[in-house]
Amino acid sequence: MHVRTRRLTLGAVTVVAVFALAACQGSTSTTSMTPTPTVPTPSVVASPTTAPATSSTSPSHEDPLPLSTAETAWVNSLNKLNETLGNALVSGAITKTRLLATASVLNSCSSGLARLGRPTDRLMPTLKIVQTTCAEFEEAAKCAKTAAAYVNSYSNRGQRKLTSALDCLDSRMNAAGKTLGDTIIKAYQLQ
Numbered sequence: 001m002h003v004r005t006r007r008l009t010l011g012a013v014t015v016v017a018v019f020a021l022a023a024c025q026g027s028t029s030t031t032s033m034t035p036t037p038t039v040p041t042p043s044v045v046a047s048p049t050t051a052p053a054t055s056s057t058s059p060s061h062e063d064p065l066p067l068s069t070a071e072t073a074w075v076n077s078l079n080k081l082n083e084t085l086g087n088a089l090v091s092g093a094i095t096k097t098r099l100l101a102t103a104s105v106l107n108s109c110s111s112g113l114a115r116l117g118r119p120t121d122r123l124m125p126t127l128k129i130v131q132t133t134c135a136e137f138e139e140a141a142k143c144a145k146t147a148a149a150y151v152n153s154y155s156n157r158g159q160r161k162l163t164s165a166l167d168c169l170d171s172r173m174n175a176a177g178k179t180l181g182d183t184i185i186k187a188y189q190l191q
Contacts, residue, residue, distance in 0.1 A: 143168035
């Protein structure tokens with residue numbers, strides 16, 4: 001029996017996202033890991049010998065409120081969904097069974113997201129991005145199913161179809177994984 005192996009790169013994206021999330025959770029900083037639009041800076045800058053400027057008004061755009069307990073729980077649950085999706089493809093020999101199992105996990109994105117419930121208004125932009133990302137994971141699932149259909153094919157046509165389907169799976173999973181990881185990081189940074 002001829003066993004195929006292929007290395008897919010989603011694991012690296014997931015590992016990077018997990019480390020970045022760990023760094024963000026322990027931080028109260030609002031700096032972003034990705035470029036963001038420039039926000040006007042206050043005209044008074046505190047120096048080490050000067051007390052920081054305070055305002056009696058409500059928090060401004062530069063000083064967002066921290067995530068509530070419910071918001072944090074929603075983002076944490078979203079992160080768990082991300083981990084599940086990131087572990088959909090295991091390393092090792094590519095078999096029909098593994099590819100179909102991968103497709104099943106990737107197809108669970110939308111239902112997993114629905115189980116999280118509706119987030120607060122502040123996290124609605126995050127939800128919209130994740131819904132689009134789930135559609136991309138579901139496209140990756142179609143690629144996995146196509147690959148499963150050709151994994152045991154030894155014809156030239158079958159090999160081309162298999163290679164194309166695996167490339168599709170790899171690129172769509174990596175793109176969706178990166179988008180989801182970046183979105184989670186930005187959600188945590190709302191604090």
